Amino acid sequence: MSVRVGVLGATGAVGQRLIQLLDPHPEFEIAALTASESSAGKTYREAAKWRVDAPIPTDVAEIEVGATKPEAVPDDVDLIFSSLPSSVGQQVEPEFCEAGYVVSSNSSNGRMDEDVPLTIPEVNADHVDLIEVQRDERGWDGALLKNPNCSTITMVPALEALDRAFDLTDVRVSTLQAVSGAGYSGVSSMEIIDNAIPHIGGEEQKMETESRKLLGSFDGAEVQLHDMDVAASCNRIPTLDGHLENVWADTAEDVSAEDAAEAMEAVTGVDLHSSPDQLIKVFEEPDRPQPRLDRNTEGGMGVAVGGFRETTDGVQFNCLAHNTMRGAAGASILNGELLNKRGYL
Numbered sequence: 001m002s003v004r005v006g007v008l009g010a011t012g013a014v015g016q017r018l019i020q021l022l023d024p025h026p027e028f029e030i031a032a033l034t035a036s037e038s039s040a041g042k043t044y045r046e047a048a049k050w051r052v053d054a055p056i057p058t059d060v061a062e063i064e065v066g067a068t069k070p071e072a073v074p075d076d077v078d079l080i081f082s083s084l085p086s087s088v089g090q091q092v093e094p095e096f097c098e099a100g101y102v103v104s105s106n107s108s109n110g111r112m113d114e115d116v117p118l119t120i121p122e123v124n125a126d127h128v129d130l131i132e133v134q135r136d137e138r139g140w141d142g143a144l145l146k147n148p149n150c151s152t153i154t155m156v157p158a159l160e161a162l163d164r165a166f167d168l169t170d171v172r173v174s175t176l177q178a179v180s181g182a183g184y185s186g187v188s189s190m191e192i193i194d195n196a197i198p199h200i201g202g203e204e205q206k207m208e209t210e211s212r213k214l215l216g217s218f219d220g221a222e223v224q225l226h227d228m229d230v231a232a233s234c235n236r237i238p239t240l241d242g243h244l245e246n247v248w249a250d251t252a253e254d255v256s257a258e259d260a261a262e263a264m265e266a267v268t269g270v271d272l273h274s275s276p277d278q279l280i281k282v283f284e285e286p287d288r289p290q291p292r293l294d295r296n297t298e299g300g301m302g303v304a305v306g307g308f309r310e311t312t313d314g315v316q317f318n319c320l321a322h323n324t325m326r327g328a329a330g331a332s333i334l335n336g337e338l339l340n341k342r343g344y345l
């Protein structure tokens with residue numbers, strides 16, 4: 001039997017990706033859509049300025065959009081996906097959890113809260129059980145699970161492979177991020193065409209902290225952050241989708257370029273519908289991965305890496321992932337599948 005799901009922020013850039021991925025999903029059935037007061041009461045077709053490069057699903061198009069509050073969502077909805085602005089998520093996500101809903105959220109609010117699990121199922125699925133601690137502390141029947149920031153998701157699977165084999169000590173990363181990461185009206189064409197912007201508010205700190213939580217260890221009570229040092233520099237460039245990152249990773253154990261590529265190539269997906277068979281695709285060509293050519297690796301749920309070089313204390317490499325698929329909507333859905341499999345719904 002399929003799980004009835006609701007989507008908060010369903011009309012936005014990430015919300016539309018969620019609809020695209022949920023409509024044909026074998027485990028989930030879309031039962032409720034919400035957005036701001038200005039969209040509430042309209043059909044989804046009227047409320048959403050549909051911008052996905054595939055037709056709007058006809059059955060979803062006729063659903064009436066509700067206000068973003070628990071009373072507007074039917075009680076028989078088992079799982080909520082949230083892609084709200086973080087200032088709105090901060091306020092309403094706890095209200096949904098308190099009302100008994102389990103929420104898989106893409107928004108940045110609360111990601112570093114001590115009792116909120118932050119997961120990439122292929123990397124740290126065990127952290128999901130932090131929900132038990134959360135429920136004890138907050139008295140919720142529902143639960144809140146987060147996926148990380150899109151730039152963080154892009155590098156962490158590769159870092160995890162290196163850490164497991166060679167012990168990471170320091171990570172330095174510089175990003176080239178697509179405009180879709182800022183939302184449809186986030187960066188004006190006059191700002192970004194023929195340009196690069198060396199500032200994305202709050203992004204560097206997210207990469208530096210969320211990566212240490214994801215690679216941290218969970219002992220059943222709390223997550224100890226990984227003790228590696230991470231420093232990031234984030235840049236917006238005029239690509240549409242796909243964040244490309246240049247990473248320098250220092251390790252305690254000796255590592256060659258070949259060893260690093262082999263460790264990453266060996267990473268498989270997990271037994272969840274949206275997890276690819278091979279999580280990390282290694283390119284031999286020195287000029288790959290590239291956003292336009294490689295962002296749809298494994299249907300947008302894979303990570304592409306290449307450009308390996310040995311450095312004095314470790315390796316340098318490049319990595320790329322689709323920021324609204326693996327980096328946002330796909331990540332939330334994968335977390336929803338994890339919640340379902342672990343019996344949290």
Ligand SMILES: NC(=O)C1=CN([C@@H]2O[C@H](COP(=O)(O)OP(=O)(O)OC[C@H]3O[C@@H](n4cnc5c(N)ncnc54)[C@H](OP(=O)(O)O)[C@@H]3O)[C@@H](O)[C@H]2O)C=CC1
Pocket residue numbers: 008009010011012013014015034035036037038039040047068083084085086088106107108149150180181182183184323324327328
């Ligand atoms: N774009 C991306 O690649 C990524 C985005 N994110 C994060 O995901 C979240 C959504 O991003 P994105 O889809 O780009 O944002 P959009 O601005 O495109 O969409 C925001 C959504 O939230 C709704 N909304 C806005 N204000 C309110 C409110 N006061 N009450 C209820 N609903 C409201 C909007 O409804 P309405 O249409 O009615 O205004 C819309 O559905 C953000 O937290 C963002 O940081 C994370 C990773 C990647």
Ligand SMILES: N[C@@H](CC(=O)OP(=O)(O)O)C(=O)O
Pocket residue numbers: 086106107108148149150151177178180181182200203206323
């Ligand atoms: N800041 C990211 C997208 C984003 O919204 O991230 P977060 O989920 O951490 O708010 C970008 O601009 O590409």
